[in-house]
Amino acid sequence: MTRRPPKALIAFQGERGAFSEEAARKLLGAGIDVLPCPRFEDVFHSLQDGEAAGAVIPIENTLAGSVHENYDHLQRFDFPIVAETNVRIVHNLMAPPGVPFSRIRRAYSHPVALNQCLDFFTRHPGIERVTYYDTAGSAKMLMEKGLNDCAAIASAVAAEIYGARILRRSIEDDRRNFTRFFLLRTPGYARKYPRQAPPNAQWKTSLVFSTRNIPGALFRCLSAFALRDLNLTKIESRPLRGKPWEYLFYLDFLGRVDTPTAQNAIGHLRELADVLKVLGCYPRG
């Protein structure tokens, strides 16, 4: 008999309908129950306290880069990455049902979202941009107040959750705006309910390590992978504040962590690195 995991909460940062919720649905299905949290740290604490059974966090964006804060939490807490997914950030203009586009005078959203739709506002100078705390939160506020000359800019999931009607889809300037998300579990949950993957799935392993003084050091560290023909899909250095000449590296390679080749590469890297932590092994998204 296959064990079926209990239905439980999935934590993410932001309001209901945030892009993290879209990622959570993509990873776990639309029927999940969610636990929105004010900040990333709260997401990790909710897993630690057993309030949530999983967490979905953004880790990098194609325009804005890696979310170092979440790499910091991944190192501090011990929650393995068990899956990844990429979500295209699509901004939609939405209003309460019955409000036509022609009546819209103001559009509410997070300033980052508003700034990613500047071409739309140039084409529609009659619509004023108004900043709000959160993209999804602006849709919620609009519906609660029943504003009939205002719109919100948010995800399609937010429109669905709050019952808003989408008036214009995909109004963002740049369509190459993707965010990569990780699904985290507690170590116990990950052991008890290993994630199923298609038999032909490629696997990725993510790790962080630090070295002192880069010149030859990084080159030697990468030899652990190059000499074993392991493909890297990410390498990024980050200076360690207050420790000149010491660097932290984020590295992803294609391979299952439990294969002899991967184990040998990691063993080799451990000889060369000061600190090394495997963050997880998961099917490529």
Place this chain on the structure above:
Amino acid sequence: MTRRPPKALIAFQGERGAFSEEAARKLLGAGIDVLPCPRFEDVFHSLQDGEAAGAVIPIENTLAGSVHENYDHLQRFDFPIVAETNVRIVHNLMAPPGVPFSRIRRAYSHPVALNQCLDFFTRHPGIERVTYYDTAGSAKMLMEKGLNDCAAIASAVAAEIYGARILRRSIEDDRRNFTRFFLLRTPGYARKYPRQAPPNAQWKTSLVFSTRNIPGALFRCLSAFALRDLNLTKIESRPLRGKPWEYLFYLDFLGRVDTPTAQNAIGHLRELADVLKVLGCYPRG
């Protein structure tokens, strides 16, 4: 006779008093004239159109990562990096002169800034957070409207520019919040007025390159530097969207681009990389 550059505008993204203006002052002195621009692209266009004589752009932040958008602009436009600097992001609570801290009921700022001061708001539950388009812009608005029970959260430079009084300094949760900025010039300006550096200055060279399929490729590319004992201070991969298995790399190394060693390393890298562009050579900040 030493040539003295003409006094001219320095462009940056944001309102007067943005952290980019703080960086510009750090790089060029407090007496500069500035050209605030709505978006990063406008900053580059203002240099291209000759409206500005220099530009200051953020390139990476210790919590939020590299600003890929500005790396994209650096590749598309041809403006050499001639200097770098690091600015600590300090958030200050400010109000019109005469307004005491005890009277503050609301604090305006950009949501990213508000989110970086959550401990402050937990300690002061009587102060409501209100989102605004821009950190410096919230200080400007406060002063223009003469609000006497409201504060703004912005840089010390914004307080100075708009005449606000700082009531609480450095209210950010995490003090390890630094942003690295580049100073860009037109190629003509950079040739005509080479930047002076102290005789013992270390130099950095920044470049971007792309490779197909990483496994051995990146390792071989890094050998161009490792075999010549050139220190890397940054290496970051970025997948090229729509081109699976092709990656773009950001690389900084310590050394002057015009030395034989650096020229040999770059020549060697050029043999291995598909595309290579040197973005600039500048004294270490």
